[in-house]
Amino acid sequence: MTERSPKQFVVGITGASGSIYGVRLIESLLSLGHSVHLVISSAGWRVFKEELGFAVTDREGFLNEQFRGYPGSLHYHPAADIGASIASGSFRTEGMIIMPCSMGTLSAVAHGSSDNLMTRAADVMLKEGRPLVLVPRETPLHAIHLENMLKLSRLGVKIIPAMPAFYFGPTSVDDLINFMVGKVLDSLNIEHTLFRRWGEEA
Template sequence: MSRPWVIGMTGASGAVYGVRLVQEMLRTGQTVHLVVTDAGWRVLHDELGWNAAKRREMLAEHLGGEEGQLVYHPIQDIGASIASGSFRTQGMVIVPCSMGTLAGLSRGASDNLLERAADVMLKEGRRLIVVPRETPLHAVHLENMLTLARMGVRILPAMPGFYHKPQSLNEIVDFLVGKVMDAMEIEHKLYKRWGEHNGD
């Protein structure tokens, strides 16, 4: 059985990216350990209409998965399994990643479970992928990204492509989620790759 992935969601706009990634990972049989910041829950409410007061119910309703396939960790549970390097995982994706979380990661902060889990990935040499969603970017944002990139973190900004000629918002979301899954080396069919087009 393959090791699980940790997925973090923060208060940046673009909650749909994180939700869609988890849905697709569960569909393909991956085990997901999920942690969402308080601001992340606010965005899930504001952008997708989730009832943040019924967190576990919302996850079960919108994400599903088989028994034990989705493990939810409250943001302040610093004693959770994913807070320890001895808990073996394939890596972690933070999607969407706010600039505040990005700043915390770049300075090695562990102020909550999400930051601690990401710090574990760095100290254990595991894969860490962040999907920042902000515009415009100022110098400190860029410096923080450069700091993380130099540490081996994969920076995958929420910048959808259009060469696959999307016909809906869902196809735009799936393109970005597919790029994340490419970085995770998980097979998918979320978008047509370059060279797979017919006629042009």
């Protein structure tokens, strides 16, 4: 595992089910002192409302309140702000995670369609050779979904489907959420204690 020096990460939350995954990821990164540049799609905000009861008009103010008190810093970028810092490869970050990632966003990334800030930021990760992690949440998967994921995997993108494990003895939904977020952090070599690893004492 790498040291805990503060780093900058881009986090995207789309309209796929499982917005709590994205929320927990942000909390985890901020709690470790990292800087998070956040993009939420319009559908992502809709899912926030449907799944978590987050119905807000002042989006930036809501996020600042929701994630207040952590040692890290949060920077919210509207999805339509194609001129934001994270749209440029000259803005240095350690990588990007889209969690959860809809099939529509995954397809756009796979085909280089960067018509909003989230897909543009993902395109920047690809062109600059930086880590890109996608957490798709869809079932069942048809051939187009699978072909798009294979294409991205061959480009070096980490595909981590939202498939929580049970070998560590989860006793709550929170345990399952933490497992998935922990697997994402593992893929970026970020130290954490979100779940008990195989072989560790209970």
